Amino acid sequence: MKRLPMPVRPNWEEVAREHGFHFHRIDGELYWDESACYSFTLDEIEQGLEDPAQELADMCLDLVSEVVGDEYQLNRLGIPEMFHDLVRDSWQRNEPSLYGRFDFAFDGTGPAKLYEYNADTPTSVYEAAFFQWKWLEDMIASGHLPDSADQFNSIQERLIETFSTFQVPEVMHFASMAGSEEDRATVEYLRDCAMQAGLSTRQMLMEDIGTDSSGLFVDGDNQPIHWLFKLYPWEFMWEDSFAPNVVRCDTTFVEPPWKMVLSNKGLLPLLWERFEGHPNLLPAWFHDPDEPPPCDSYVVKPLLSREGANVHVVEDNREVYASGGMYGGRRYVGQALHMVPYVDGHGPVCGVWIVGNRACGLGIREDNGPITSDASRFVPHIILDERG
Amino acid sequence: MKRSKSLSLLLMGSVALGVSACDSQQDDVRVFSSIQDCIASDLFSYSECKSFMDEALSNTPAFTSQADCEAQFGAGACQAGTQGAPQDGSQVVQGSGSMWMPMLAGFMAGHFLSRGMSMAGSQGLYKGPDAQGPAKAGTAGTLRTATGDPVKADSRGRVSGASPKVMQSMTHNARPAMGRSGMGTRGGFSGGGAYGGGGS
Numbered sequence: 261m262k263r264l265p266m267p268v269r270p271n272w273e274e275v276a277r278e279h280g281f282h283f284h285r286i287d288g289e290l291y292w293d294e295s296a297c298y299s300f301t302l303d304e305i306e307q308g309l310e311d312p313a314q315e316l317a318d319m320c321l322d323l324v325s326e327v328v329g330d331e332y333q334l335n336r337l338g339i340p341e342m343f344h345d346l347v348r349d350s351w352q353r354n355e356p357s358l359y360g361r362f363d364f365a366f367d368g369t370g371p372a373k374l375y376e377y378n379a380d381t382p383t384s385v386y387e388a389a390f391f392q393w394k395w396l397e398d399m400i401a402s403g404h405l406p407d408s409a410d411q412f413n414s415i416q417e418r419l420i421e422t423f424s425t426f427q428v429p430e431v432m433h434f435a436s437m438a439g440s441e442e443d444r445a446t447v448e449y450l451r452d453c454a455m456q457a458g459l460s461t462r463q464m465l466m467e468d469i470g471t472d473s474s475g476l477f478v479d480g481d482n483q484p485i486h487w488l489f490k491l492y493p494w495e496f497m498w499e500d501s502f503a504p505n506v507v508r509c510d511t512t513f514v515e516p517p518w519k520m521v522l523s524n525k526g527l528l529p530l531l532w533e534r535f536e537g538h539p540n541l542l543p544a545w546f547h548d549p550d551e552p553p554p555c556d557s558y559v560v561k562p563l564l565s566r567e568g569a570n571v572h573v574v575e576d577n578r579e580v581y582a583s584g585g586m587y588g589g590r591r592y593v594g595q596a597l598h599m600v601p602y603v604d605g606h607g608p609v610c611g612v613w614i615v616g617n618r619a620c621g622l623g624i625r626e627d628n629g630p631i632t633s634d635a636s637r638f639v640p641h642i643i644l645d646e647r648g
Numbered sequence: 649m650k651r652s653k654s655l656s657l658l659l660m661g662s663v664a665l666g667v668s669a670c671d672s673q674q675d676d677v678r679v680f681s682s683i684q685d686c687i688a689s690d691l692f693s694y695s696e697c698k699s700f701m702d703e704a705l706s707n708t709p710a711f712t713s714q715a716d717c718e719a720q721f722g723a724g725a726c727q728a729g730t731q732g733a734p735q736d737g738s739q740v741v742q743g744s745g746s747m748w749m750p751m752l753a754g755f756m757a758g759h760f761l762s763r764g765m766s767m768a769g770s771q772g773l774y775k776g777p778d779a780q781g782p783a784k785a786g787t788a789g790t791l792r793t794a795t796g797d798p799v800k801a802d803s804r805g806r807v808s809g810a811s812p813k814v815m816q817s818m819t820h821n822a823r824p825a826m827g828r829s830g831m832g833t834r835g836g837f838s839g840g841g842a843y844g845g846g847g848s
Contacts, residue, residue: 277661278661279657279660279661280657280659280660280661281660281661287761302650305650386660389655390655390657390660393651393652393655394655396651410649410650410651411650411651412650412651413650413651413652414650414651414652416652416655417652417655437839438691438692438693438696439691439692439759439768441676444690444691445660448659448660449657449660451659452657452658452659452660455658455659456656456658463690464690465690465692465693466837466838467693467695467696467834467835467837467838468693468694468834468835469834469836469837470834470836471836480687480694492837496837496839497837500836500837500838500839501836501838502836502837505836643650
């Protein structure tokens with residue numbers, strides 16, 4: 261695994277615009293960065309990332325089947341009691357999952373270590389699935405990369421395949437929250453894939469969802485919402501005034517309620533308890549500030565948080581880093597400290613995409629600080645098989 | 649091969665042409681001609697669009713005479729109204745005759761950063777005096793703020809190259825973008841407890 265400097269396509273901003281990629285800068289900072297790429301061998305991809313991600317995805321499903329009927333475990337995960345039946349029923353009904361992303365520390369040597377599983381509302385799917393692919397095609401066409409260059413990326417193909425298995429009776433609704441261009445574009449991209457799979461779709465805002473006289477969900481035209489893709493985390497749904505409606509409604513949610521078990525940082529200690537010593541897992545525990553942690557250097561993260569908010573890094577029992585953010589809560593998990601590896605002076609985090617429970621692609625984000633947040637840069641990757 | 653042979657998009661990029669290259673800032677402020685236009689953008693909810701519009705209306709300048717209003721906004725651009733604050737700062741006396749206000753041609757609204765905080769706000773837009781006169785190339789239909797500053801939007805309605813003065817008057821009317829509220833049977837999904845700071 262190497263980080264190679266690359267020439268930037270002179271017209272890349274135009275290419276981005278033509279393909280609906282309008283958030284390639286975030287807060288004025290470059291987000292899509294093609295001045296470099298990460299280069300892997302096929303073995304590094306297949307043995308280092310793809311196989312472990314697939315194994316973890318399967319382990320996660322086994323874990324869900326154990327946990328959904330276990331009140332004690334659901335409580336440890338902080339899932340409100342009101343939602344326990346919903347979680348169990350959605351699993352027993354076999355409600356489909358669309359996608360998720362495992363974030364790994366990996367530098368090509370030694371086993372990839374799982375930081376966390378973004379199993380409910382992952383973003384950066386468009387840049388990984390489409391724009392990264394387009395970049396490689398352009399670089400091969402312009403002769404900057406050889407014809408043999410490849411990429412671990414059938415994400416979009418898998419998204420379309422997975423959507424085509426959804427038994428949607430009429431229209432599938434796609435919703436994000438108002439005010440985020442990035443979220444809106446992510447939802448638009450997934451809707452694009454759903455349409456390519458032959459589904460009828462409609463895009464809307466979470467804030468515009470209403471209920472009818474029986475408390476069932478309707479869209480802005482008071483049409484029923486039978487299937488809803490929501491880029492909106494389950495832990496927000498718990499707190500919303502519509503929470504009682506969610507429990508009683510006839511809407512099929514994507515991601516499904518059983519994903520609450522996996523999108524929760526409590527997944528990490530649950531995995532460690534079952535598979536202690538697994539090469540791709542870091543030691544993890546439910547963190548109690550009054551109990552001595554099992555090791556001196558560790559990271560404490562809220563049970564429920566996203567995008568690197570409210571993370572504390574403790575090195576030799578001394579706090580060395582803390583990130584602000586508004587996802588704070590009272591319950592935390594601890595995870596043994598494993599710094600982002602440095603590859604040619606940069607700290608990449610490898611996000612392996614799981615679509616329809618199959619590991620099918622990679623997107624890399626790098627950051628200047630020790631915690632990957634939504635201000636990280638997305639850097640494309642290639643596979644160059646040095647044997648060939 | 650570990651990657652797909654061919655990929656295409658149906659939706660993405662279909663409205664992308666004509667956006668200027670510098671159109672990638674953190675701010676997302678757009679020009680809307682009406683509440684319906686705002687809702688149709690899918691960027692804001694009905695209640696947000698309504699409050700943007702109300703805000704724009706309530707900040708529309710009012711004049712005690714038609715002549716004063718027309719001097720600033722052009723002949724025929726003003727109508728009698730009872731809302732708004734008099735431009736000279738005096739109190740509106742209820743029932744003592746109406747004020748003259750420029751007709752709202754639309755509003756600019758959206759989210760932007762101000763002193764590091766994410767803000768939501770809007771302000772009214774009006775046709776300037778030049779809309780009535782012989783149209784100079786490129787200026788016909790130019791919208792102006794209440795203080796007469798021209799506002800330009802690209803084909804997606806996104807405001808580009810707004811002057812500091814235009815953004816300053818946006819800030820004046822703005823509120824932090826975090827708090828969202830829904831009414832009645834809509835808006836029950838409003839960000840969970842995350843924005844309220846509570847929750848367990």
